[in-house]
Amino acid sequence: MSRSNPSYTLERFYFINIKPMWFYFWHEHxxxxxxxxxxxxxxxxxxxxxxxxxxxxWTKLFLILSLVLSVADGKAQAKFSTIHFILLLLTLWVFxxxxxxxxxxxxxxxIIDYLQWPIIFIAIxxxxxxxxxxxxxxxxxxxxxxxxxxxxxxxxxxxxxxxMGGNLNGPAGFFQNSGELAIEMLIMxxxxxGLYKAYFNNEQRFGKxxxxxxxxxxxxxLIGAGSRGxxxxxxxxxxxxFRSALLKPTQLILGATIILIVWLxxxxxxxxxxxxxxxxxxxxxRQLYWQNGYEIIRSHPIGGVGFYGYIPYYYDHFPDDMxxxxxxxxxxxxxxxxxxxxxxxxxxxxxxxxxxxxxxRPYFVTYAKGADSIAVIRPILAGLNYxxxxxxxxxxxxxxxxxxxxxxxxxxxxxxxxxxxxPSGRVR
Numbered sequence: 394m395s396r397s398n399p400s401y402t403l404e405r406f407y408f409i410n411i412k413p414m415w416f417y418f419w420h421e422h423x424x425x426x427x428x429x430x431x432x433x434x435x436x437x438x439x440x441x442x443x444x445x446x447x448x449x450x451w452t453k454l455f456l457i458l459s460l461v462l463s464v465a466d467g468k469a470q471a472k473f474s475t476i477h478f479i480l481l482l483l484t485l486w487v488f489x490x491x492x493x494x495x496x497x498x499x500x501x502x503x504i505i506d507y508l509q510w511p512i513i514f515i516a517i518x519x520x521x522x523x524x525x526x527x528x529x530x531x532x533x534x535x536x537x538x539x540x541x542x543x544x545x546x547x548x549x550x551x552x553x554x555x556x557m558g559g560n561l562n563g564p565a566g567f568f569q570n571s572g573e574l575a576i577e578m579l580i581m582x583x584x585x586x587g588l589y590k591a592y593f594n595n596e597q598r599f600g601k602x603x604x605x606x607x608x609x610x611x612x613x614x615l616i617g618a619g620s621r622g623x624x625x626x627x628x629x630x631x632x633x634x635f636r637s638a639l640l641k642p643t644q645l646i647l648g649a650t651i652i653l654i655v656w657l658x659x660x661x662x663x664x665x666x667x668x669x670x671x672x673x674x675x676x677x678x679r680q681l682y683w684q685n686g687y688e689i690i691r692s693h694p695i696g697g698v699g700f701y702g703y704i705p706y707y708y709d710h711f712p713d714d715m716x717x718x719x720x721x722x723x724x725x726x727x728x729x730x731x732x733x734x735x736x737x738x739x740x741x742x743x744x745x746x747x748x749x750x751x752x753x754r755p756y757f758v759t760y761a762k763g764a765d766s767i768a769v770i771r772p773i774l775a776g777l778n779y780x781x782x783x784x785x786x787x788x789x790x791x792x793x794x795x796x797x798x799x800x801x802x803x804x805x806x807x808x809x810x811x812x813x814x815x816p817s818g819r820v821r
Contacts, residue, residue: 403524403769406532408592408600414529421526424466427459428520429533431513435797436537441564459516470522476748476807477518483734483741484511487700490734494699495706503701503795510800517804518811524769527812531773531805535588535607538581542610545574549617561617572791575615575623576798579783582611582627586634587776591769612654621670622790626783628652634779674716679724679790681714682707686728690735697735706732722792726785729792746785746799749806753778755815770813777805 401417418429431452434440440447463469487507494500521530541563549561563574585607593604615627631652670676689698689706698706707720723729731739753774756767784798 401525403528406525406528407769408588408596409532409535409603414532417525418529422462422466422468424459424462424469424520425526427455427462428516429530430455431459431516432530432533433537435566436534437540438564438566441566456513456516459520460512463516463520466520468522468526469519470811471519472811474518474752474807474811476745476752476803477515479741479745479748480511480514480803483738483745484508486696486734486738486741490696490699490738493696495702496699499701499705500699506795507700510795510797514800514804514807517801518807521804521808522812524812527808528769530808534801534805535581535584538577538584539603539607539610541568541574542578542581542607542614545578545617546610546613549613552617554617559619561614561619567796571618572620572623573793573796575618575620576626576784576787576791576793576796578611578614578618579623579626579630579787580780580798580802581607582615583630583778583780583783584773584776585611586779587772587774590775591772620787620791623783623787626786629786630779630783633782678716678721681711681716682721682723683725683728685711685714686723686725686732690728690731690739693732693735695735695737697732697738700733703729703732724790724792726788726792726794729794742794745803749781749803750778752810753806756810767813767815770809774806774809777802777809 401413401420405413406417418426434451434455440451484507487504491497491500491504517530521527545561545563549555559571561571561574562569563577568574568577585604589604589608593601596604612627615623635647685707686703689703689710703723704720707714723732727739727742730742734742756771756774781799781802784793784802787793
């Protein structure tokens with residue numbers, strides 16, 4: 394039975410009106426509490442801030458409870474979308490790859506790295522089923538990322554804008570490494586741009602301050618983290634966002650200002666790193682990973698060498714192409730999937746990339762722009778898409794297939810479009 398209080402409707406939540414969202418949250422079903430609890434402990438990481446509470450596997454606990462309790466949640470849905478179908482096929486192919494895996498011990502040790510994401514995707518898309526639930530869930534995601542961006546930007550600013558050499562880290566978890574932290578800031582930057590477009594002009598000072606703070610701190614962290622791939626992705630995102638700026642001088646000035654601020658605040662050591670792209674040791678090792686990854690796909694085109702088989706296969710077949718003491722992953726999301734799962738798996742992964750972009754495309758066409766029912770979700774979807782594009786660009790230089798970036802994006806896209814259907818009902 395629904396526990397929602399009808400007095401706390403979506404319109405009262407904009408942009409980040411905490412009190413009605415807080416009361417709405419506690420009037421919701423416990424299944425929704427638990428899926429939000431999972432998100433909070435995964436992204437905010439209170440167990441890392443306060444070690445005294447780090448005595449339970451909180452994320453796993455909240456995830457399991459959310460699925461169990463969703464059985465009694467009257468708002469929980471079990472809709473099967475195109476993205477669900479593609480994800481199911483990819484999961485079956487991952488299971489099948491065990492039969493021919495080059496190193497079954499590696500497969501068994503790392504299979505949870507993949508399997509957690511279909512489970513999390515199903516839990517989110519099942520429980521986050523209404524406009525109000527989606528918006529509260531999104532704001533938890535936003536606030537957790539804001540905490541992360543403020544904390545890491547502060548560290549970089551306190552260092553005097555120094556080159557931290559990849560030592561700007563997030564809390565223990567998926568975003569501890571500076572490279573992964575930078576990619577999450579791309580997601581945050583994209584979402585913040587969407588919120589800017591949706592609410593900035595109509596917000597009071599506090600709301601405007603939060604949006605500007607989110608944009609500014611995500612950029613600062615991207616600079617401080619020192620990840621060249623993510624910094625290239627940031628410039629790419631800015632150029633796409635302001636692609637029509639030639640017709641709008643104010644947008645042209647804003648876009649140019651962002652790029653100028655980024656460049657002026659670049660530490661000299663980071664500027665120097667861009668001049669060595671392709672010739673320094675990390676770049677040379679990446680090139681070897683890519684070249685040999687391509688050879689692995691050529692020699693095992695159908696199914697690759699099995700899930701997570703790249704590292705043991707590389708050790709055994711390319712010992713002379715190691716510029717470091719140990720082998721890393723291929724530093725490219727497509728080569729990572731191609732070597733793990735072959736062209737079949739790569740085709741499914743590419744389909745999974747295209748599916749949400751196709752799903753959200755109708756929200757931006759001319760006939761939909763005037764529809765009041767989707768005026769809220771359209772800029773949010775645009776922001777999520779831009780963040781996803783940033784992930785794809787940065788993913789050409791790192792191996793982050795089995796990190797939260799894409800999987801949480803897929804869940805937010807499916808839940809957002811399902812909660813805010815087009816007037817024609819055209820959501821697949």
